[in-house]
Amino acid sequence: xxxxxxxxxxxxxxxxxRRAIMARLVLGEASVSELAEPFDMSLxxxxxxxxxxxxxxxxxxxxxxxxxxxxxxxxxxxELDDWLETYRRFWSESLDKLESYAANLKQRxxxxxxxx
Amino acid sequence: xxxxxxxxxxxxxxxxxRRAIMARLVLGEASVSELAEPFDMSLxxxxxxxxxxxxxxxxxxxxxxxxxxxxxxxxxxxELDDWLETYRRFWSESLDKLESYAANLKQRxxxxxxxx
DNA sequence: CCATTATTTAACCTATAAGTTAATTAACTT
DNA sequence: AAGTTAATTAACTTATAGGTTAAATAATGG
Numbered sequence: 242x243x244x245x246x247x248x249x250x251x252x253x254x255x256x257x258x259r260r261a262i263m264a265r266l267v268l269g270e271a272s273v274s275e276l277a278e279p280f281d282m283s284l285x286x287x288x289x290x291x292x293x294x295x296x297x298x299x300x301x302x303x304x305x306x307x308x309x310x311x312x313x314x315x316x317x318x319x320e321l322d323d324w325l326e327t328y329r330r331f332w333s334e335s336l337d338k339l340e341s342y343a344a345n346l347k348q349r350x351x352x353x354x355x356x357x
Numbered sequence: 358x359x360x361x362x363x364x365x366x367x368x369x370x371x372x373x374x375r376r377a378i379m380a381r382l383v384l385g386e387a388s389v390s391e392l393a394e395p396f397d398m399s400l401x402x403x404x405x406x407x408x409x410x411x412x413x414x415x416x417x418x419x420x421x422x423x424x425x426x427x428x429x430x431x432x433x434x435x436e437l438d439d440w441l442e443t444y445r446r447f448w449s450e451s452l453d454k455l456e457s458y459a460a461n462l463k464q465r466x467x468x469x470x471x472x473x
Numbered sequence: 474c475c476a477t478t479a480t481t482t483a484a485c486c487t488a489t490a491a492g493t494t495a496a497t498t499a500a501c502t503t
Numbered sequence: 504a505a506g507t508t509a510a511t512t513a514a515c516t517t518a519t520a521g522g523t524t525a526a527a528t529a530a531t532g533g
Contacts, residue, residue, distance in 0.1 A: 248371050255367035256491085260440075267443060273510060286492055288510065293490090307500045307509045315447030322445070324376075325438055327383060331431030332438075372521085389480060402522055404480065409520090423479045423530045 246298075247324060250317040253297035258282075259290050266300065266313040273309055362414075363440060366433040369413035374398075375406050382416065382429040389425055 254260055262276055277287035291311060294300045298317045302309045370376055378392055393403035407427060410416045414433045418425045 245373060248373055251367050251371035255364050255371055257361060257364055313447060315444055318441060318444045319448040322441055325434060328431055328434045331429060332435040
C-alpha cells in the first residue's frame, strides 16, 4: 500500500467489511469481539481489518481490562471531504444538466398535450 | 476487487497515479498519451489505470480518429460524498471541540496576561 | 498497400491484501 | 496457581494489483 494519507484512507474504505465497521462505530464505541460479531469471518480477520482502519487513522483503540474499545476517528474523513471539494462543481453541473433536461422534457410533454 | 459501487470507487481512488489523472481531467478532456506523459511509467501501465477508473465509472472514453478522449465522470464521486454524509457530524464535533479548546486556551492566556 | 501513431491485449513477475488455523500474550476470576 | 476471556501474532494460502516487455489492433496519411 502507499504511504500517503489519502491513499491509506481510500484504501481502508475500499473494503465493505471495514465500511460496515465504520458504520457500526457511528453508533458508539465497541470492543473487537462486539465489532466482529455480525461478520461471517474469524475474529482474527476482523482484528486485521481494525488494524488497517487504525493504520489509516480512522479508528483508535483504548485498553480497558482485557477489552480494546474502538472508536471512530473522523479526521481522515474530513481530508477526504476536502479532496472532494475540487470535484463538487462537476456533479452540480451534471445535476444542472439533468435538471434542464428534465425541464425540457416536461416542457415538450406540455406542448404535446396542448396539441392533442 | 469487490463489485459494489462504493468499493470500486474507493479502490480506484486509492492509487495516487489515478488521483493525479482525475486532477488532470478537471482541467479538461485528454487523450491516453497526454494523460500518460507526466508519469514515470509505461503507457501500458497508465492505460490500465484508466481502465480501472473507467470500470469505476469515474471516467469515460470517446473515440476520435486514433485517439481516445478521456473525460471525468463525477457521479461516483457524488455517491462518495453522500456516503460521507453520515460522518460529517463527527468532524464538525471534533472541530467544535478543537474550537472550544482553542477558545479556552486563549481565555487562559488572557487571564495570565492580566496577572502579569 | 505500407508506414506511422495511438492504444489495447497477452504473458509474465512480484508484492501484498484478505482470509485461514494454531499459538501466544494479557488481564480478570475463582 | 489455574482457568477463562479478549485480542494479537505467526505461519501459511490464494487471489489480485500494479508494473514490465512484446505483440496485436485500429485509424490516418502518404
